[in-house]
Amino acid sequence: MARSRRSSLRLQPSLSTSSLIEMSQRECLTKPLIEYEDILPNMMMNESSLKLTDLLARESDVTVSNQISSLIEYRGFAWHLLVTVIHTLWLLWTFLPENWLHYIGVHYYPSRWWSLAVSNYILILFLYSYIALQFWNVEVEAIPRDDLRAICDGDQVVEKDIVKYGWKDTNGVFDLRISDVNEVLYD
Template identity: 35%
Template sequence: MAEHSPSPSPQRAFYGFVLYLVAHLSFVIYVIWAFLPEEWLHTIGFTYYPSRHWAVTVPIGLLVIFILAFPVYMGLSLYKTAHLTSLDTITDNYAIHTDVKKNKVEDQITPIADLCISDVNRRLYLNQETQYS
């Protein structure tokens, strides 16, 4: 059974290099198709290709999708976030809280623990000068 690891391997290096080459070759073909005159494309041997309309439509469409998707994603995440007065933010006696400032050790990952909502808000929304006072 193979172990899944993020470490580099020869297969990943090969696939990454092939993907790199295919991406650059695709971009060069796209630029040639989009900017060269039709007569030059016919002399090269390209006789059947999509309309030049798609050379502009597809990138603009992808840009519009990205521009519209980002605010929708942010709005949905804000919509799904519980209010501070919600019952979902109530904790119980079995929650594990740690004092990050007191237990901070250099170059060490902090242990897994529950985050207190007031500490999260203090770190996110207070100024840096008043954050640790």
């Protein structure tokens, strides 16, 4: 009895690397090539075999598409290449010695002072715009603290039935009036 149990629990011999390669080549020759879009319709779709991630993926708004890329992607890639080439040329012009530039035939270029000046002006412009936007948001766009719009505004969706949400959380879509909240909390 114990001997038969041991023989059933015996480990299988490990496969050598060459036999694994042969098996994978045989599988590649016998298995058809399957695209991702072909897998889903051919699968057995019973609920017990689905994982939670599969269910969540079916419920999400993101879809897998095999359509041809739009023209904007090609334009974006072209802009990426153009900016990369311009940046590389700018770095070469900035860091290569002048005699190397003359050796490769580049004689007409601006002063190297401009490479530092333009980049510094751009950095200062970024810093200025960041600070200016902060001041604009605080001084111009923010409403005063004593303004009634700090409590309620025209964009809110007020729930009329306070009994529904008086003692539990709202669902994030409706707002409660501040007077109703104060009544529930403090009265």
